Amino acid sequence: MDFERIMLDNTSYSYYQFYKLVETSRPDRYTIHYFAQRADQTYQKTYNTLQEINMMIQKIDPQQESILVPYGGVDTHHLRVSLDRFRYELIRRNIPYQLLFFMLKHPQSSLTEFCDYSGKSRSTIFRRMNHLNSVLSRCNLRLQYKHLQIVGDERYIRLLLCQIFSLSTHNIDWPVSPQIEKQVQAVRKVVLDNSEDFEKIEDAHYFNIVLTIEFLRIQSGHFVKDDPRYDLLIESNPSYKMNELEEFVSVLPEDVQQAEMHFGFFLMNFPITYRNQNDTHLQKILAYYKSSQNIIWHFVMDMFHYVERKADNKELNLHSDPVLVGNALIMTVGYYFLQIDLPLLSSNVAVGGIFEFGKTSLYERLKFYLDHLPAKYADFVPVRGALLEQYYNLLLPTYTIKAPQYRQTVGLMMQTNVSSFQAYSFLFNAMPELEVEPYTLGQQYDMLITTSAVFYRKNAAQGNCFFFQVGDDQSLIQLALDVKNYYQKHVVDTLRIDSKKD
Template sequence: MDFEQMMLNDRAYQYFRIYSTLISMRAGVYSINDVAQRVDLPYPKAYKLTQGLVDELALIDPKADSLIADNGSLDTTNLTVDLNTLRYHLISNQLPYQAIYYLITEDEPSIDDFCKRYETSRATVFRKIKPLNDQLHNFGLHFTFSHMNIVGDERKTILFLFCIFRLATEGVIWPFGEHLQAVALEVRDQFMTRIQVPSEWENSDVFPLILAIASLRMRQGNYVEDDERYEILIDNNENYDPRLLDSELISQRHYPDLTNDRKQAMLHFGYQLLNILPVFRKVDRYLQTTLDYCYSRNNIVWQFATEFLNYMQEKSFRMPNRLVLDKVLVGNVINVALTGYVFDGVMPTLSIIANSERNILTGGYDYADLYHEIGTYIDNLPEKYADFHGDREQMVQSLYYLLLPIYTEYKKEYHIRVGLMVPGDSMLYRRYLDLYSGFNYIDIEPYDATDFADYDLIFTSSISFYLDVKNHADKRVCYFHQGSAESEISPLLTAREYYLKKFPTLPQIGAIY
């Protein structure tokens, strides 16, 4: 069950499927039967659902041109509602989202008040939020209903709620009131003047959304507990400011029973998020600070990262480039290790809650070698790692995800072989060789007829060659028209689709955002 199925009833889910299909098609006029076939629905049902979809779009933008043309066909040339807007509109009007929103925004949430407000019954609430409750159980959390709440490790509750709102809004819609948004942005800006934060947080909604959710939970009297394992993040850390939360903005929020110990626990959790939420993508100042700090302390996560990468270098990466010299990779392995060290059990992530396969463009699937080698290492950790209580599968999958792109670039058997046939001079050939050579998983070479059977794909601008092969029902040949940018790019999209079918990737990548 994916996120949309979990949050929408069947009718709303079909609205979403139909509209996402229409958005993905070239703008034009289509019959309802065309769309019915694409979404695999019988015509009568597709017809009724399309009528309902039009009503939903009118609620969002009453002035928009109707999706249904006068002749009964579907005209997508003037669509004004983007998919994210419709998606959030549908999700926010469904009971699972309403229950979560009510639970976090009301001062005294109760099941009786919720049922009265939304004119529903307890039985209906329990039935419709069951998929959400099942997700909570994955993380050792659960709902309570007399006083509506999520109980368990409060850190996981905050991350779970972050994932729900992040997935619902796709980061383009602010789900709470304008005042809370203004406060969250101001707090973020104050924090960034006093401590280093990941560069991607500077203009992202991640930081304000986390702050808003934590603030709403604290207003209800829900606080994280401190943990001695946080010492690994703050011991002589120049980026640690013990008085960061001592600001007028925070004191004005009037959190109930906010003792100094609770404030310190929240501060420590915040520092934990600085090294769990980001997935490093480039070498920036914050990554370098993280590496310098862990190296200078020679702490347990630094030892894990370097020992693990040296082990994998010997077992699976027999290449001259040393894994431990890749700063981005080391930083991300440190984050995985911190998650396993500071959290017990499974940590909520976007990919687990979305239940989606996030294919990696540069990643193949070598279950027998790479995945099992990582699993073997985790299953035989030395005694000094006995305090790592994170979920074994989550750690293995996260490490697998980090190493997979490097591994498949290094292992030629996880590339696809492409022959390039371009009639013309060498300069023209070079132009297309440069265009198609920018992908680590494609090995492209001049077409040779003697190797015809060995190619995974053949890219060609020769219409005669293409038609000749097509007549023999060989689907490996991709034709492109020289001078048409859209046509020239199409072989790469075909190659991507072919590659992901040949080497399907592991689902549930352990990324938080």
């Protein structure tokens, strides 16, 4: 279940889904009928939804003009409220967010106090918390209502809260008290001033969320327990420079100081996403794990070897990509420490990308490998479900780009000048699964793309010929959707393997 479905009630979720259609449409003037078709709902329901959304965005931003125009039109030229902002306003008005935020700021509160604060009845709160309670249950956590708190492993509680509040406030400043904000910035400054490894932390927002959750949970008397597994991440690791933070943890009971520093260092390393092979922190991580030759390094290398050996493309070399290796190591060490199939929540703020292929042969091979782990990797058995999902998403782009069975040759037939042809050829070649070349009569292609209506009519019956109009953005968007649907149906859905063959 996606994050928005967990945090929003049915009405709010429908508003979010509809506003995503509006906000992600090219600025223009549209008919209500246009959005009714895109949302696959009646004209009257679409009209009512747009009326509600129009009032909502004008309350969110008083400078927002009405997007409704006379004679049933919708004008998005002057839309000011981003999808992130609209989504946040919906989430913060719903019970799951309100309850969690209330608990953080008022750790000794009761359900009765929250009912008074929110103006909602107990039965409404219980009903609206169903989706989130299911997520908590997957993490071996539960919400205690008598004394309002989440009960379970403190590490899981903090990680889940970090996910929830960072996703809720995506591209939004999270409102916390000035006192907490001052503490957060003080710690952040010490970390960045004393560790060159974290000079390039890209997601400052997530880092601030992590520190805020840490302070609020510690201040309310909730501490993590130490774990000998941390030695694997810390021992002889030149990046472990947590002594600079001793002034902040010295006020804590002595028996929890080391545990909090160890967990704090873990949070700085999970879940980091590397994008640049020259990243200082990535280089040190790779050097550390390669020299230590610990269980994490061997597990990732063995998994890569298996995928390469079973791939149809014998030129596939996952080991040669330092960014891929680094992300796999960080991902693996995270679940090794957690020892639970902790769900990583995901938002559908971004519409699906080019690699949403479903369960391909890579998925089946990874599943077979993780289902048949040797005894030396027994510690990974409890988290293999989470690792399967994460490895699949991580490796799929590289796997599909390198695998010839995923490539489709495209004959591009355009009646235009050379420069225009090159521009569109370059655009289509940016889709990793397509290999575009000028159309040649008599040549066999997997797909045909054309700007000629006559050529299209002659070949449309084949089902693999697609038309677009030069200079028309909507036509290009439709082309991309048609190509993606064709690729899914005729390539992805047919490339299934029986895991027993492995």
